[in-house]
Each structure stands twice: as C-alpha cells, then as structure tokens.
Amino acid sequence: MTRASAAATSPLHCELDHLVVTAPSLQEGSDYIEQLFGIRPQPGGEHPRMGTHNTLLQLDNGAYLEVIACNPEAPHPGYPRWFNMDDAEQMRSPRLTTWVCRTSIINELLLQLPGFFDSAEPMTRGDMRWLFALRQDGTLPYTGMAPTLIEWHTAPHPASRLAPSGCQLQALHIYHPLAQQLAEQLATLQLPASIQCLALPEGQPAYLEASLLTPRGLVCLR
Numbered sequence: 001m002t003r004a005s006a007a008a009t010s011p012l013h014c015e016l017d018h019l020v021v022t023a024p025s026l027q028e029g030s031d032y033i034e035q036l037f038g039i040r041p042q043p044g045g046e047h048p049r050m051g052t053h054n055t056l057l058q059l060d061n062g063a064y065l066e067v068i069a070c071n072p073e074a075p076h077p078g079y080p081r082w083f084n085m086d087d088a089e090q091m092r093s094p095r096l097t098t099w100v101c102r103t104s105i106i107n108e109l110l111l112q113l114p115g116f117f118d119s120a121e122p123m124t125r126g127d128m129r130w131l132f133a134l135r136q137d138g139t140l141p142y143t144g145m146a147p148t149l150i151e152w153h154t155a156p157h158p159a160s161r162l163a164p165s166g167c168q169l170q171a172l173h174i175y176h177p178l179a180q181q182l183a184e185q186l187a188t189l190q191l192p193a194s195i196q197c198l199a200l201p202e203g204q205p206a207y208l209e210a211s212l213l214t215p216r217g218l219v220c221l222r
Helices: 003-009 026-037 106-112 179-189
Strands: 015-022 042-047 052-058 064-070 095-102 119-125 128-134 148-152 168-176 195-199 207-214 217-221
Touching (some): 015 026, 026 052, 026 064, 026 217, 042 119, 095 207
Antiparallel strands (some): 015 095, 042 052, 168 207
C-alpha cells in the first residue's frame, strides 16, 4: 500500500498549533488580549507574502495565540490575504477568527479534506519557513470554524521561542449549525477531546469560543 492510499484509510493525527485573533491593528488587538488576559502579547514579525504582521502569546501547552493585522507599511499583496482579512466587516474589531493545526503531511491532509483548501503555499516570517493551506479567494472553510493547516519547516517550534505567559488553553468550542457534519469531517485528524463541535440552530452565525487559564483567571475568548 502506498503512503497516500494508507492515509486515505487511516486516521491522521494533528496537533493544535495556534489560535488566530484578527484585529484592525496590532495595537488594538494586543490591547484587547492584554485587557482580557492580564498579559500583553510579545512582538512577532512581518509576513511579506501577505502584507500582514503579528504579535504572539505562548499558551504553555505547545501552542500559542497569534494577533494578526494588516501591515500599514506593506503594500497589498495583489491577491486575497489569508484568514479572510480583506473582509472589512470581520476586521472591524478584534475577534477569534480561526484556529490552526500542525502536521508533517499537509498535502496528504488536503486530499483527506476535499474542498477545504486549494493548495499548501510556502510562507516566511523572519528566519521561519512553513507551508500553509490556503483558498485562492482568501476565505476559510466553514467560515473559520474548521482549522487551517500548517507544516513547519523550521525548528524549534515558534511557541518554544516565546516567553512564558502563564496562559493555558483549556478547551476550544466550535459552535456551528452544521456541527455534526463538521465533526465527522474532522474526525480523521484525531484532535483532542478538548476541541468540540457544538450545534447551533439553523440560521445562527457560527463562532469559536476558547477557554483559557490566564493571570486573570478563567477567560472565554471569542
């Protein structure tokens, strides 16, 4: 059996890599997280291919939180930015927009999730390199409720480069009218039980809710 055919019949393990908070600016996004958590994200860097930049917060469990905004000093890339960041309504205020899972077999996972993404594209930030799953139009599968995929080509993992924050993710709840369908599609990723899909009545907008222990106690981030 080939590696690709084995992947088609066997569950493929992924790990939560990071949570993504989009914001109108890094200042506003970082202020928002500091007010909620009692600790400020630290400087990250720039993403030349997407015209964005970020700040970062370690989550003490091998993952991290990213605050990302359009970089006012960078030109528009000329194609849709990732995370649906060209949507003006989404970018009006800081929000938990989506989540990212890491894998070492990103192209195999794209085959396991048909229709989710178009391709895995090379990205950089400073000395870091990775492949990132994208749609050509910049939108997100299930409006961001399904995870984006990443395959790191740089060691050590970015979370290990961040200062301890005293923050830890306890649970990630995905609220969606098609929760059962989404859960079935994500089952092949073997995600931990702390990540759950929960049903909403038809017509209600989907959203993410992350529960985190922080210096200010238990906080719900949406």
